[in-house]
Amino acid sequence: MTSSQVTIRAAIPGDEAVIFSLIRALAEYEKLTDQVTGSEALLRSHLFGDRPYAEAILAEIDGAVVGFALFFYSYSTFLTKPGIYLEDLFVLPEYRSQGIGKALLIDLAQRAIAQDCGRLEWSVLDWNEPAIGFYRRMGATLLPDWRICRVTGDALGQMALGKRKTL
């Protein structure tokens, strides 16, 4: 198979439509479409507004967007350095096994180095062995004993009110 050349570029205003369509495609792939409650308009303001919360890079083949990575900046207090946290990495199923995910990760690592970040991090499901193997071959270490704690929805409102019992 002859692979076409993949190009990675930063997302710009106007790309929110294709990014949101890829977010929906990712949710479909994960059978989680019911959890997609966001909107293209909010995504636009959060990526390109006065107070950006995240950034995105796009993978293109022959001018068509076939994958994306969306990330934000984390912070290490021990290093006193920012880090890049990769929230989503997705390549359309029909464009896989062409090194596009790898090209997106390499681009993120280059951004991390350029901005003097101490680390590049993301999360993976512990049963997703193909992904874990790929990430390990890319140089990633799995942190085996850390777990993510999350407060969301009603529980977040309750916590804000200080209403949870803590004894």
Next chain:
Amino acid sequence: MTSSQVTIRAAIPGDEAVIFSLIRALAEYEKLTDQVTGSEALLRSHLFGDRPYAEAILAEIDGAVVGFALFFYSYSTFLTKPGIYLEDLFVLPEYRSQGIGKALLIDLAQRAIAQDCGRLEWSVLDWNEPAIGFYRRMGATLLPDWRICRVTGDALGQMALGKRKTL
């Protein structure tokens, strides 16, 4: 025991010294002082400079800082909402069991709600049962099957150069 009143406030320029001293105290508590390679000057620029990467809140008793929380903004693509990610939560050992950690978490939940964030998240070591119990009572859910992947140090430079074998 009579508890003094705890006050929570946002950190301001000049607080970097006490925050960095608390980061060192946290590292000592965790027996990880060898991993503290940062500096107060970098912390100041990352908290209060032109491009802030993180924010901090301080817990005070009788005007003395006795604890802190340092956080940054994450992003959920499914919700198209930012989130608050709590990087460090620390209370000086001699001031524990007075509800100071709880007060810091409640303040963060209030900030999350005020800024229309979809979630408040942080990480915990899976063997730290007292902490996990406290977080659960505060309303947090543990995500059991997600693992954190990290690329740092030489591996990050290697990834940026695309030098890792991926086959």
